[in-house]
Structure formats: C-alpha cells, structure tokens
Amino acid sequence: MGRITLEVLEKLFLSGYPLNKWCWPDIFEFLLDGGAQKQHFVLTRTINHRLTRKYPLKLSYQLAFLKKIINKLEENQVEVIDQFYEAYTKLLCQAETExxxxxxxxxxxxxxxxxxxxxxxxxxxxxxxxxxxxxxxxxxxxxxxxxxxxxxxxxxxxxxxxxxxxxxxxxxxxxxxxxxxxxxxxxxxxxxxxxxxxxxxxxxxxxxxxxxxxxxxxxxxxxxxxxxxxxxxxxxxxxxxxxxxxxxxxxxxxxxxxxxxxxxxxxxxxxxxxxxxxxxxxxxxxxxxxxxxxxxxxxxxxxxxxxxxxxxxxxxxxxxxxxxxxxxxxxxxxxxxxxxxxxxxxxxxxxxxxxxxxxxxxxxxxxxxxxxxxxxx
Known part of the structure; x- marks a missing residue:
C-alpha cells in the first residue's frame, strides 16, 4: 500500500471511520496487485479481526466495506476468495442493531x-x-x-x-x-x-x-x-x-x-x-x-x-x-x-x-x- 498500510487500514476500520476517496485507491492497489494472500490479509485485519467478531461494528458499515471491495475485484476480473463472499452473506443475514x-x-x-x-x-x-x-x-x-x-x-x-x-x-x-x-x-x-x-x-x-x-x-x-x-x-x-x-x-x-x-x-x-x-x-x-x-x-x-x-x-x-x-x-x-x-x-x-x-x-x-x-x- 501507499499512504494506507495494513496497520492504518485496521485502525481506520476498527474505529468506524468513513473510508473516503483518499483511502480507497491505496486499498485497491494493494488488492489488485496480487493474489489471495493479500485478500486474506485485509479480511483478517478488518471483518475477521478478533474485536470485530467479539464486539461487532455497525452492520451497514461492514457491508459497505465488503461490497466495495468485492465489486472492485470482480470489475477487474480478479478472483475473489470465498471468505469474502461468506463474510458478506453472513452479515446479510444479520439484523441492524441500535x-x-x-x-x-x-x-x-x-x-x-x-x-x-x-x-x-x-x-x-x-x-x-x-x-x-x-x-x-x-x-x-x-x-x-x-x-x-x-x-x-x-x-x-x-x-x-x-x-x-x-x-x-x-x-x-x-x-x-x-x-x-x-x-x-x-x-x-x-x-x-x-x-x-x-x-x-x-x-x-x-x-x-x-x-x-x-x-x-x-x-x-x-x-x-x-x-x-x-x-x-x-x-x-x-x-x-x-x-x-x-x-x-x-x-x-x-x-x-x-x-x-x-x-x-x-x-x-x-x-x-x-x-x-x-x-x-x-x-x-x-x-x-x-x-x-x-x-x-x-x-x-x-x-x-x-x-x-x-x-x-x-x-x-x-x-x-x-x-x-x-x-x-x-x-x-x-x-x-x-x-x-x-x-x-x-x-x-x-x-x-x-x-x-x-x-x-x-x-x-x-x-x-x-x-x-x-x-x-
């Protein structure tokens, strides 16, 4: 990644900070540049982070994050790992909480x-x-x-x-x-x-x-x-x-x-x-x-x-x-x-x-x- 490292992405995501236009180019560059391993890295530091699993972030925030990544990978004909789809499907079955x-x-x-x-x-x-x-x-x-x-x-x-x-x-x-x-x-x-x-x-x-x-x-x-x-x-x-x-x-x-x-x-x-x-x-x-x-x-x-x-x-x-x-x-x-x-x-x-x-x-x-x-x- 450029300005956005995995550590910075983790920090932004876990705090629920809106991922603005300046964030996404670095994230996409990292993911499009190579393979399933990098997708696993991103998933582990965000959706599958131990804190996210134990104390979930806002549902709509997590769904929007996953959807944007999946759409971008598919648009660029990059094979999306199954774990991304599984996480997205699992979240879709959950109800938004107050x-x-x-x-x-x-x-x-x-x-x-x-x-x-x-x-x-x-x-x-x-x-x-x-x-x-x-x-x-x-x-x-x-x-x-x-x-x-x-x-x-x-x-x-x-x-x-x-x-x-x-x-x-x-x-x-x-x-x-x-x-x-x-x-x-x-x-x-x-x-x-x-x-x-x-x-x-x-x-x-x-x-x-x-x-x-x-x-x-x-x-x-x-x-x-x-x-x-x-x-x-x-x-x-x-x-x-x-x-x-x-x-x-x-x-x-x-x-x-x-x-x-x-x-x-x-x-x-x-x-x-x-x-x-x-x-x-x-x-x-x-x-x-x-x-x-x-x-x-x-x-x-x-x-x-x-x-x-x-x-x-x-x-x-x-x-x-x-x-x-x-x-x-x-x-x-x-x-x-x-x-x-x-x-x-x-x-x-x-x-x-x-x-x-x-x-x-x-x-x-x-x-x-x-x-x-x-x-x-």
Missing amino acids: RDYRHFPLNCAFVSIKESSKLVSEGTTGLHVWQASMALAEWCLKNKDTYLKGRNILELGSGIGLTGLACILGTKDILKEVSQECMTQKKKTGLCCLNHEPSLFSPKCFTFSDCHPSVLKLLCQNVKHNLVGDDNGSNHRILELEDGKTKRIIFNTDHYGTEVRIIKLPWEDVNEGCEEAVTAIGDVDFILAADVVYDELLFTSLVGSLRRLLSKTNTKGEFPSAIIACTMRNKETIEAFLDQLCSSGLKIRIEHAVKPQHFVYETDPPVFIYNVTCLET
Whole structure:
C-alpha cells in the first residue's frame, strides 16, 4: 500500500471511520496487485479481526466495506476468495442493531466502545462518541506525565467513557513492562519491585460522572468490558441501576492500582453544594470535560460546578485545574461560555493543539482545548 498500510487500514476500520476517496485507491492497489494472500490479509485485519467478531461494528458499515471491495475485484476480473463472499452473506443475514462498537488502538491495548448508532437517542446525545472526546483523549495521552500519573481525576459529562478509558489504559504498556520486570526479579530474589505506588504510572483515581440513566448504564457496560475483563488487573463492585434510579456511586473497581468509579452527578448538585455530591466526588487534582458546551441553558450549573471545584484545594493544598475540549460548532455559544467563566472568577488559557496519534477524527469543525483554573492559583 501507499499512504494506507495494513496497520492504518485496521485502525481506520476498527474505529468506524468513513473510508473516503483518499483511502480507497491505496486499498485497491494493494488488492489488485496480487493474489489471495493479500485478500486474506485485509479480511483478517478488518471483518475477521478478533474485536470485530467479539464486539461487532455497525452492520451497514461492514457491508459497505465488503461490497466495495468485492465489486472492485470482480470489475477487474480478479478472483475473489470465498471468505469474502461468506463474510458478506453472513452479515446479510444479520439484523441492524441500535448499538454497535467502535475500537480505538492505544500502544498495547484497544478501547472498545459500545455506542448508539444514532446521534440523538433516548432523549440524549450522550450515547455516541463525539469528536471532542477523541481530541481530549489524545491531549491527555500526550500530556499524561504531567496531568495523569498519580492524580485524582474527575470527568464531568463522561458520556459513554472513551476519554476516561483512554486515560486509564494509556499507561498499560508501561505497567506491563514493569510487571514483567517484577516477575523476573521475584523469580531471582523472591522480592517484588512493585512495592511503590502503581499510580506512579497511571491515575491514582479516575471518576467518571454523568446524570442521564441510559448514559450511565451504557457507561457501566463500557467500563466493565474494558477494565474488568482483565482478571489479573481488576476487582470490581457494581451497584445495579434500577428504573433509572441509582445511588450516587454506581460502579467501583480497581485496575492495576487505579481506583475507577462511576458516579451519578447532576451539575446542579455541585453548583448548589449538595453535601452528598461533594462527598462522592472526594479529593480532586484534575478535571476533564469534552463536548459539554452546547446549550446555554446548562451554563449556569456547569460554570457554577467548575467554580466550586476549582476553588477548593486538594489534600496537598493545591488548586485543581480543568481541561475542557469544545467543538467549535457555534462560535457565539463558545464565546458566551468563556465569558461566563471569566465573570465567575476563573482564568482561561488555550492549550496547544495535539497532532492525532491514536485516534482518527475530523478537524472541521475544529476542537479547541481550554485550561481553566481559579484566579488564586
């Protein structure tokens, strides 16, 4: 392939990214250039990938991918391997579902996210992965040494969990290396080198938060199958969601030394200083939020929450900071939000854009990332 390698094709396909005109010439060139083996390579890295089989992508997306390849091969009188036809026939027999998966590769892990196929579903936009959450996750991974390691992190409006899961799993490659070194040392000396805090390599605590019952339910599912599926790394406790009513803390797990929680957190509760909400949040070093700035009716509670959280020192006597990723769909809406932040006594700094490495997303409209702090810092 030219610009599109098999690794890049796998990354694009598993993330459900639309394969545009610039992708297909390289794919076709690779397939038309020779034999059944290359067709097997493509099929193995896409439709027959282990993640696609276990957590299927949107059915129409998979069908369109296969149909385009089969048609192109047939048009050029290239013999199509039976596995392509078998996969296509098998998919045709399946019914389209309302929720499908997308998979995002990190260094040594994938984040697999189940989402709604609709942008608005069950009265909320929170059941879908949005551009800003990927941009924020990319920024966090780029700055993980400064903002993630050993920190107590609270994410506001977590949605279905992409940003937080990327933050938690983004240090898994380091932890695996350390674990292997530890096992080697233990065999030689009987001592383990992991007596220090595991949070030196990852967040000490990551708290997801949202308030919509359907979002919380799907968020629990995504966190569970990404983190709890690893029996060596996690012990978990899940408090069931019943009729949309939950206790404040609805999920708790430990993942390689990082405490992971999901809490029900309406911003009004934080803004009004609800004692139960404050207790559930606990100590905070760092706040994240992506795509929470879209409705001016929510600004009062959101800005009030940020002001309360950012003006409260943590156990180290430090003021937290917040990183907020905003998609510039409407310039006036963003400016109104920033003005309200300033009027509330908060300081804003625009962060430098991060070149995408792990995630593929559109840059039009652009995503702006703001660093928000208390003026006292």
